[in-house]
Amino acid sequence: MTETLLELTGITKTYPGVVALDNVGLRVTRGEVLGLIGENGAGKSTLMKILGGVTEPTAGIIRIDAHDHTALTVQAATRAGIAFVHQELNLFENLDVTANIFIGREKKMGGPLMLVDNAGLRTRAASLLDRLKADFTPDTLVENLSIAQRQMVEIAKALSIDARVIIMDEPTSSLTLTETERLLSVIAALKAAGVAVIYISHRLGEIITCADRVVVLRDGHTVGELGREDLSHAAMIRLMIGRDLKSLYIPPAVRPRAGGCDIVDLVTAAFPDRSVSLSVQHGEILGLAGLVGAGRTSLARTVFGIDRLLSGEIRLDGSKVQIGNPRAAIRQGIYLVPEDRKRSGLILEMPIRENITLANLLHHARLLLLDRSSESSVARAQAASLGIKAPSIETQVITLSGGNQQKVVLAKWLSMQPRLMIFDEPTRGIDVGAKNEIYALMRSLADRGVAIVMISSDMEEVIGVSDRIAVMHEGRISGLLEREHFSEYNVMRLAIGQLPDAAENAA
Amino acid sequence: MRKELGLLLLLLLVSAVTAIINPLFLSTVNLLDMANLIGLFGVFSIGQGLVIISGGIDLSVGSMFALLGVVFVDLLTTYEIAWPLALLCVIAGGVVLGGVQSFLITRLRMQPFIVTLCGLLIYRGAARYYTTDSTRGFGYGDEADMLRTLAAGHVYGVPNTFIFLIVLALIMGVVLHRSVYGRWLYAVGKNEEAARFSGIRTYTVISGAYIISGGLAGISTVLLVFYTNSVSPSSFGNSYELYAIAAAVLGGCSLRGGEGSILGIVLGTALLQVLQNLVNILGIPSSLNFAVMGTVILLGVLADQQLQARRKLAAATAGAARSAVAAPLVGGRLET
Numbered sequence: 016m017t018e019t020l021l022e023l024t025g026i027t028k029t030y031p032g033v034v035a036l037d038n039v040g041l042r043v044t045r046g047e048v049l050g051l052i053g054e055n056g057a058g059k060s061t062l063m064k065i066l067g068g069v070t071e072p073t074a075g076i077i078r079i080d081a082h083d084h085t086a087l088t089v090q091a092a093t094r095a096g097i098a099f100v101h102q103e104l105n106l107f108e109n110l111d112v113t114a115n116i117f118i119g120r121e122k123k124m125g126g127p128l129m130l131v132d133n134a135g136l137r138t139r140a141a142s143l144l145d146r147l148k149a150d151f152t153p154d155t156l157v158e159n160l161s162i163a164q165r166q167m168v169e170i171a172k173a174l175s176i177d178a179r180v181i182i183m184d185e186p187t188s189s190l191t192l193t194e195t196e197r198l199l200s201v202i203a204a205l206k207a208a209g210v211a212v213i214y215i216s217h218r219l220g221e222i223i224t225c226a227d228r229v230v231v232l233r234d235g236h237t238v239g240e241l242g243r244e245d246l247s248h249a250a251m252i253r254l255m256i257g258r259d260l261k262s263l264y265i266p267p268a269v270r271p272r273a274g275g276c277d278i279v280d281l282v283t284a285a286f287p288d289r290s291v292s293l294s295v296q297h298g299e300i301l302g303l304a305g306l307v308g309a310g311r312t313s314l315a316r317t318v319f320g321i322d323r324l325l326s327g328e329i330r331l332d333g334s335k336v337q338i339g340n341p342r343a344a345i346r347q348g349i350y351l352v353p354e355d356r357k358r359s360g361l362i363l364e365m366p367i368r369e370n371i372t373l374a375n376l377l378h379h380a381r382l383l384l385l386d387r388s389s390e391s392s393v394a395r396a397q398a399a400s401l402g403i404k405a406p407s408i409e410t411q412v413i414t415l416s417g418g419n420q421q422k423v424v425l426a427k428w429l430s431m432q433p434r435l436m437i438f439d440e441p442t443r444g445i446d447v448g449a450k451n452e453i454y455a456l457m458r459s460l461a462d463r464g465v466a467i468v469m470i471s472s473d474m475e476e477v478i479g480v481s482d483r484i485a486v487m488h489e490g491r492i493s494g495l496l497e498r499e500h501f502s503e504y505n506v507m508r509l510a511i512g513q514l515p516d517a518a519e520n521a522a
Numbered sequence: 523m524r525k526e527l528g529l530l531l532l533l534l535l536v537s538a539v540t541a542i543i544n545p546l547f548l549s550t551v552n553l554l555d556m557a558n559l560i561g562l563f564g565v566f567s568i569g570q571g572l573v574i575i576s577g578g579i580d581l582s583v584g585s586m587f588a589l590l591g592v593v594f595v596d597l598l599t600t601y602e603i604a605w606p607l608a609l610l611c612v613i614a615g616g617v618v619l620g621g622v623q624s625f626l627i628t629r630l631r632m633q634p635f636i637v638t639l640c641g642l643l644i645y646r647g648a649a650r651y652y653t654t655d656s657t658r659g660f661g662y663g664d665e666a667d668m669l670r671t672l673a674a675g676h677v678y679g680v681p682n683t684f685i686f687l688i689v690l691a692l693i694m695g696v697v698l699h700r701s702v703y704g705r706w707l708y709a710v711g712k713n714e715e716a717a718r719f720s721g722i723r724t725y726t727v728i729s730g731a732y733i734i735s736g737g738l739a740g741i742s743t744v745l746l747v748f749y750t751n752s753v754s755p756s757s758f759g760n761s762y763e764l765y766a767i768a769a770a771v772l773g774g775c776s777l778r779g780g781e782g783s784i785l786g787i788v789l790g791t792a793l794l795q796v797l798q799n800l801v802n803i804l805g806i807p808s809s810l811n812f813a814v815m816g817t818v819i820l821l822g823v824l825a826d827q828q829l830q831a832r833r834k835l836a837a838a839t840a841g842a843a844r845s846a847v848a849a850p851l852v853g854g855r856l857e858t
Contacts, residue, residue, distance in 0.1 A: 319719075321718070321719070340718075340723075341718055341719055341720070341721045342721040342722075342723060344721075345720075345721035346721075351719065353719055358713075358715055358716065359715050359716050359719045360716060360719065361713075361716055362709050362712050362713045362716050362717070363712075363713070364712055364780065365708070365709070365712065369705065369709075373705075373709060373717070373720045373722070374720040374721050374722075376702045376705055376706070377702060380701075380702045383701050383702050383703065384696070384700050384701050384702075385700055385701065385702060385705060427720065
């Protein structure tokens with residue numbers, strides 16, 4: 016049982032300006048379940064991408080069956096028996112289960128037509144599904160399967176290439192309790208058959224149930240390893256957190272004043288059986304923390320009128336506002352800086368000027384005809400005050416860096432009259448210098464009386480920038496923290512759905 | 523503007539070569555004849571262009587001509603309705619059809635290709651059923667003489683259709699390139715989601731394009747009816763939607779949406795008509811008409827794409843060099 020299948024040593028991965036992984040080691044032995052945990056952005060995904068051959072490490076050695084590699088390709092990884100069960104499932108919904116399992120590796124019948132041997136493949140698929148005790152047949156269309164069943168298809172696909180290591184990235188994030196138990200029993204069966212599983216999850220309970228060993232990553236470093244007997248929530252959380260947080264905090268120059276935005280019993284389409292209540296004052300930056308998929312983005316989209324509000328109400332300065340679409344939200348001074356700026360925030364092929372004035376064009380028009388000089392002067396003023404680095408305001412946004420693109424999104428809203436601004440992952444993919452500029456900007460906006468909600472998965476950012484933190488867990492607010500109670504430990508506990516009772520567990 | 527300039531050069535080149543081979547090409551009669559056809563086809567091509575810029579397509583215009591055409595002739599001859607009213611009815615008919623199609627496309631989220639393809643089939647069928655497939659025409663009477671003079675007449679020899687196209691192009695040029703609506707249309711065509719996130723009523727903007735296209739199809743119906751003087755429901759306007767799409771694409775509209783200009787569409791229409799004329803005047807068998815048109819569009823779009831890719835590459839190289847020295851914008855000037 017201790018035969019080493021796979022060993023990573025000294026793996027380092029740097030991106031311009033960021034060290035994603037720094038000298039990380041990892042060993043996987045035959046038939047073991049290795050838990051891999053860490054906060055959002057700790058480097059888990061990067062490490063797995065390196066294992067899967069998607070990303071090339073900057074330095075380090077990958078040893079498979081006593082052969083050393085400096086990098087893997089997707090083909091090499093597959094040949095070595097490394098398979099993924101993805102967080103976002105990569106299946107073809109329009110094809111049936113058999114076709115999905117064998118996609119790209121279809122067995123062909125002889126003859127010049129190279130027809131696919133469907134019958135043969137179906138028999139093989141059936142035996143794989145049998146092994147997993149799946150409750151569906153090989154000729155079911157994938158679009159008719161539940162998420163849990165699709166996962167079984169992915170696992171079957173992994174088994175069909177004789178995978179020896181299966182990587183599961185947050186496999187249970189959209190499963191029900193029974194489905195989760197079922198998956199855990201499949202994992203136990205895989206383990207018994209000698210397959211190793213790397214299990215990445217935020218759900219520490221599951222890790223305790225299934226893992227033989229846990230490796231904890233933090234900020235791109237391996238910070239610890241726990242054996243089966245040492246596994247406990249407290250021990251794992253202690254390793255996941257506890258880095259030095261640089262102080263990003265800029266205290267408000269003006270005290271937050273009463274009034275602002277109250278969200279009362281809001282029910283979003285993402286979690287129709289949960290409601291959210293939340294208040295943010297004028298002049299306050301409220302951090303909204305939580306794990307990916309906790310419902311933060313749907314909350315933002317609902318308040319901004321993109322997604323339908325199922326029930327509940329939104330109040331601005333005490334009076335209820337009706338928001339059925341983004342236009343209505345914008346008229347009320349509720350602006351959203353969206354998570355995916357390239358898709359939702361900008362029109363990349365348009366110049367900076369046209370992007371900045373897009374939401375407020377009627378203001379730049381006389382008799383519905385555009386007044387270019389008015390557009391230009393506003394765009395120029397915004398570009399100057401935000402320090403947008405570009406040859407001119409007529410430069411296409413697509414040619415700008417991420418930080419400058421984000422500033423263009425901000426400029427669009429700052430040229431108007433914000434009352435509540437929601438920032439969804441405002442600094443994702445942005446370099447450190449531009450990050451600090453954006454934080455300073457958020458603070459100066461708050462000081463001007465704007466109520467600010469900042470959704471962030473970056474712990475440093477949430478703790479460093481916010482005046483208060485609300486933490487979401489599976490569609491509801493699991494807790495609110497005031498500045499004196501800010502700690503990674505408390506945010507993390509709330510994010511995984513436990514109480515921030517520090518005294519009891521951290522001792 | 524580079525695209526339009528290239529198109530203009532191509533147009534002049536093709537014209538020059540044709541004129542050298544056969545000087546009759548430049549005869550007044552031939553030029554005015556071409557101007558008339560450019561006017562006739564340009565009007566609805568502009569509508570098509572707007573729809574394509576919105577990210578859609580309108581396959582139904584040719585059939586709209588047949589349906590609105592037979593109704594128009596019937597209104598004037600059988601029902602003897604005053605021509606201004608009949609004109610209004612036909613334009614309103616186009617607007618309504620465009621409105622219905624846009625409702626299906628925006629509110630019911632159907633694909634533009636399918637909706638307007640069904641429109642193409644339905645309107646043609648309705649026109650043929652309504653007339654029991656018989657040709658409708660004007661008698662020897664003087665129905666709507668004034669409208670006929672407006673639609674098919676000329677001023678100092680210049681066909682009114684051509685004059686109308688120029689006026690329309692100027693108006694639509696302002697709408698598309700200078701108005702709030704035009705900017706919204708480009709934004710929606712390029713990135714509907716980002717437009718919605720900026721508070722633009724994307725459905726209204728898209729509907730506007732189909733409605734304008736329908737209205738212009740109504741006007742074109744009247745112009746075409748007075749050009750041919752009769753409407754045979756099974757062939758009237760047949761495949762004209764393809765001429766319009768070809769003109770728009772040749773004129774720089776991308777079928778992905780968000781690109782194109784009025785000048786380009788007008789030049790595209792002109793080039794298509796010159797090509798048709800060239801086939802005639804050079805004695806090329808007229809059966810090759812479509813083949814010539816297809817080849818030129820294919821080569822034109824190919825050349826444009828290649829040039830654009832090269833330009834993009836050059837811009838990227840220049841951009842990389844520039845970003846190394848890019849400094850904050852202050853007052854719009856580069857401060858170094």
